[in-house]
Amino acid sequence: MEAKPSSNLSSKFVDQVVVPGDVILDLSSMANQTIKLGGGLRQDGDSISVMKAGTLRFTKPNKYWVESSHKRYVPCAGDNVLGVVVDTKPENFLVDIRGPALAFLPVLAFEGGTRRNIPKFEVGTLLYVRVVNANTGMNPELSCMDASGKAAEYGVLKEGYMFESSTGLSRMLLSSPPYPVLEALGKKLSFEIAVGINGCFWVNASQSSTVILVGNAIQKSESLSMVQQKIYLEKLLKSIQ
Amino acid sequence: MDQRQANSLIMTVNEKKFIESALLSDIRVDGRRPFDYRNLTIRFGSEDGSSEVQLGHTQVIGFVSAQLIQPYRDRPTEGTFAIYIEFSPMADPSFEAGRPGETAVELGQIVDRGLRESRAIDTESLCVVAGKLVWSIRIDLHIIDNGGNLVDAANIAALAALSTFRRPECTFGGEDGQEVIVNPPDLWEPLPLIIHHLPVAVTFGFIGKENNVVIDPTHYEEAVMGGSMTATLNTNGDICAIQKAGGDGVLQSVIMQCLRIASVKAGDITSKIKNAGSIDVAKYHMERLTLGSDVSTAGHSNMEIGSQSNERDETNKKNTTAKGFSGRPASWDPYSRGVDGDALKASLASRVTAPPDKHIKSSRQVKADVAKSSQRSSDTNSFQEAKKIGLQTDESKTLKDAVKPRQKRRINKSTSNSAAT
Numbered sequence: 001m002e003a004k005p006s007s008n009l010s011s012k013f014v015d016q017v018v019v020p021g022d023v024i025l026d027l028s029s030m031a032n033q034t035i036k037l038g039g040g041l042r043q044d045g046d047s048i049s050v051m052k053a054g055t056l057r058f059t060k061p062n063k064y065w066v067e068s069s070h071k072r073y074v075p076c077a078g079d080n081v082l083g084v085v086v087d088t089k090p091e092n093f094l095v096d097i098r099g100p101a102l103a104f105l106p107v108l109a110f111e112g113g114t115r116r117n118i119p120k121f122e123v124g125t126l127l128y129v130r131v132v133n134a135n136t137g138m139n140p141e142l143s144c145m146d147a148s149g150k151a152a153e154y155g156v157l158k159e160g161y162m163f164e165s166s167t168g169l170s171r172m173l174l175s176s177p178p179y180p181v182l183e184a185l186g187k188k189l190s191f192e193i194a195v196g197i198n199g200c201f202w203v204n205a206s207q208s209s210t211v212i213l214v215g216n217a218i219q220k221s222e223s224l225s226m227v228q229q230k231i232y233l234e235k236l237l238k239s240i241q
Numbered sequence: 242m243d244q245r246q247a248n249s250l251i252m253t254v255n256e257k258k259f260i261e262s263a264l265l266s267d268i269r270v271d272g273r274r275p276f277d278y279r280n281l282t283i284r285f286g287s288e289d290g291s292s293e294v295q296l297g298h299t300q301v302i303g304f305v306s307a308q309l310i311q312p313y314r315d316r317p318t319e320g321t322f323a324i325y326i327e328f329s330p331m332a333d334p335s336f337e338a339g340r341p342g343e344t345a346v347e348l349g350q351i352v353d354r355g356l357r358e359s360r361a362i363d364t365e366s367l368c369v370v371a372g373k374l375v376w377s378i379r380i381d382l383h384i385i386d387n388g389g390n391l392v393d394a395a396n397i398a399a400l401a402a403l404s405t406f407r408r409p410e411c412t413f414g415g416e417d418g419q420e421v422i423v424n425p426p427d428l429w430e431p432l433p434l435i436i437h438h439l440p441v442a443v444t445f446g447f448i449g450k451e452n453n454v455v456i457d458p459t460h461y462e463e464a465v466m467g468g469s470m471t472a473t474l475n476t477n478g479d480i481c482a483i484q485k486a487g488g489d490g491v492l493q494s495v496i497m498q499c500l501r502i503a504s505v506k507a508g509d510i511t512s513k514i515k516n517a518g519s520i521d522v523a524k525y526h527m528e529r530l531t532l533g534s535d536v537s538t539a540g541h542s543n544m545e546i547g548s549q550s551n552e553r554d555e556t557n558k559k560n561t562t563a564k565g566f567s568g569r570p571a572s573w574d575p576y577s578r579g580v581d582g583d584a585l586k587a588s589l590a591s592r593v594t595a596p597p598d599k600h601i602k603s604s605r606q607v608k609a610d611v612a613k614s615s616q617r618s619s620d621t622n623s624f625q626e627a628k629k630i631g632l633q634t635d636e637s638k639t640l641k642d643a644v645k646p647r648q649k650r651r652i653n654k655s656t657s658n659s660a661a662t
Contacts, residue, residue: 084251096251126253161259161270202255208263216272 011048014058018066022050025064038065039076069168073198075099075134080154082162082196083142085125093121095129098198101139105129109143111151119156126157126202128194157194160204163215167199169222181221184233185214188240213240250335250464257465261449269455269462271297276502278457281510283401283517289431290406294398297459298388300332303398304381305406309423312368312375320367322378324353324399333387333460344391351484352382352396355440355473359481362403363435369411369421376408378434389460392471396442397510404439404518407431440481441510442473443503447488452495456502470496472503476511 011024018024024041025048037043040052041064050056054068073081075097083095083103092104105127107118121127127144134140146152165173173179173195182193191205191214201218205211217236221229260270267274279297286293290305312319326349328336336342341349356362367376380402382395410429414422446458446466458466468488473481480500485491 084253086251122254124252124254124257126255157255159258160255162253162256208259208266209268211259212263212268212270212272215270 011056011058011064013056014064016056017054018050018056019053020050023047024050024056034062036063038063039074040066040068067168067171069166069171071164071166071199073097073099073167075103075131075140075198077131077133079131079197080195081129081131081142081198082157082194082200082202083127083129085121085123085127087123088121095127095142097129097131097140097142097196098200099134099140103131103140103142105142105144109145110155111145111149121156126162128154128157128196128202130154157202157204160192160202161211161215162200162202163219164200165219165222167197169218170195170197170199170201172222173201173218180226181218181229181233184230184237185217188237189214250460252461252464256461260462260465261453264448264453264455265451271459275453275455276506278506278509279459281397281513283397283514285401285405285517285521289426290402292398292401292405294394294401296388296390296394296397296457298386299390299394300384300386300388301391301394301398302383302385303395303402304383305402306379306381307376307406307408308379309369309374309421310377311373312371316364317372318368318375319364320375320377321364322356322362322380324349324356324380324382326352326395327381327383328387329383329385331386332384336384336387347484347486348392348395349382351392351442351471351473351482352399354482354484355396355442356399359438359440359473359475359479361436361438361440361475361481363437366435367408374421378403378406378408387460389463390444390457392444393442393457396440396473397514400439400441401514401517403434403436404514405433405521407433438475438477438479439511439514440473440475441507441514442471442482443506443510444469444471445499445503447491447495452489452491454495454499456506470499472500474500474504474507476508478504 013022013024025035026046027048028046035048037048038057040050040054042049042051048064050066052066052068052074054066056064057067058064075081081097083097083105085093085105086096086102087094090107092106094102095105097103108114109132110119113119129142129144130146132141132143144151144154146154173182173193174197185191189205189210191203191210193201193203193214195201201215203211203214205214213236217233221232224232263269264275269275271279273279280295282295284293284295285291286304288304292303294301294303310321313321326341326345328341328345330336330338362378367378369375380399382398384391384395407426409426409431410424412422412424412429414420444457446455446462447453447468447470448455448462448466450467455462455466458469463469466488468485468491470483470485470491472483475481
């Protein structure tokens with residue numbers, strides 16, 4: 001979000017649990033480098049301090065953020081989320097992304113979108129969208145295009161069912177190497193899945209029973225440890241055969 | 242405008258279509274079949290008359306209290322009861338604090354009708370002085386989590402709370418013998434309410450145009466269903482109340498099918514409430530003993546309610562008491578001092594012991610399981626002796642004497658069954 005000079009040393013708090021008030025970086029001792037701050041961090045003059053309790057994460061070359069698992073989502077720019085259309089206005093669609101405020105999706109934010117071919121979304125349409133900017137106090141802005149203007153999988157999700165999870169589970173589902181539950185299910189069943197970082201995921205398959213199985217298995221697996229997950233999945237997949 | 246829109250549950254069109262199409266293959270989103278109930282857990286609080294019910298994600302707390310008031314003019318010999326429902330804002334984003342909304346009032350009326358019209362609670366026994374003082378029972382139900390089907394959960398919470406509630410015993414005293422003294426519970430054993438039967442509510446949801454019926458809808462299913470029907474019935478085969486307020490029209494054959502299924506489910510739920518209640522009664526007695534108070538007539542009347550259930554329930558109790566035990570023995574309760582065996586034996590030695598064996602047998606089954614799991618097998622004998630004493634001191638009561646002979650015969654049958662097996 002903000003660019004500031006920094007050094008090559010990463011903070012010694014990386015991958016540890018931090019609480020609001022912890023200072024993770026002191027910028028006064030750093031050279032001319034940019035660091036990127038993700039969610040949960042704030043710049044206070046020369047120090048970077050933590051706003052949200054969770055685990056501090058760092059990816060090369062210079063991105064820091066705090067990861068925690070909630071049921072409620074705090075919008076952040078660059079996130080891919082699932083949203084439900086609530087209302088249509090002349091300039092925007094009002095979309096609920098399960099955050100504190102409704103988000104605006106401009107009617108032209110589609111690939112090849114002009115005033116003549118504005119899509120018609122009825123109330124309750126499920127969309128996969130990208131958060132363009134999300135400032136506190138303002139309604140977040142969304143887009144159905146990626147940064148370069150291509151459609152890139154964003155848009156309406158048809159059929160299927162949307163399940164709720166927590167933000168932590170959504171992140172685990174999107175991590176690489178892939179989530180073991182997804183891998184194990186994918187080996188035996190064929191289904192389509194779209195994960196929104198705002199605590200929901202959408203599953204579609206040719207049969208309703210497959211959708212229900214995959215969705216419930218993922219939801220249940222959140223509270224199980226690695227070993228328990230393996231056992232649970234083995235039992236589940238055996239019972240389908 | 243923004244906030245209120247965000248508060249109500251917004252369903253996607255995908256979900257509505259999916260729920261309906263999944264029902265065509267007889268499967269629901271949480272993996273249940275159309276006529277399966279969610280897991281039901283009934284727990285009791287430390288006070289008499291408090292219960293906590295969990296039905297899937299739905300949680301309801303029930304609390305019963307009583308107060309002496311003047312009776313209504315046209316019913317001078319009957320007590321009263323009233324139901325108060327509170328929809329806590331933490332249950333659902335659309336619940337607001339303050340006066341109950343439409344759904345809250347409707348829920349209260351369904352639970353109230355089930356209890357009042359069917360005369361489940363014996364209000365005549367709540368009379369203390371005809372025309373002057375009667376007991377008024379107040380049932381408070383708090384919804385603390387809305388996972389769907391609040392009616393059933395609230396009803397079960399009310400029934401569970403009523404079955405464990407104990408009201409203080411009243412005696413006449415004072416100079417002229419006309420003053421009513423409410424005896425405190427630690428001196429006089431408080432009495433349970435007389436409940437003739439348990440009216441259980443079973444809710445059905447009608448989804449889609451083909452009259453697909455689901456039982457115990459979750460709050461997602463409630464958002465997409467076209468109509469719902471709640472049937473309140475008891476295990477005697479009586480329909481206490483039916484509520485179908487608006488919504489889609491339903492064929493008569495579907496309604497009859499729903500009522501048949503509801504009576505089966507009501508039987509399940511009634512036995513669950515009774516099991517949970519009997520375990521609580523057992524714990525209640527262990528606690529009364531450990532506090533060193535005199536065992537009195539209330540012990541007998543509690544066993545009465547337990548033994549009035551039919552033989553099937555009794556074998557259920559035998560089988561499920563150990564499993565259903567919710568893990569609340571008095572051994573970890575910091576306020577219970579444990580039974581002092583020697584002191585108890587000394588105090589009992591001074592009393593006459595000629596027990597009616599039939600009552601002991603049934604109490605032994607329940608108490609033995611409880612005693613085992615709380616690792617006090619040494620105290621079981623002294624406990625049973627104390628039970629005998631309790632059953633002895635009620636010779637002076639009138640109503641119970643009239644009822645006793647029938648019960649003895651029933652318990653004879655059950656014990657001969659258990660002896661044969």
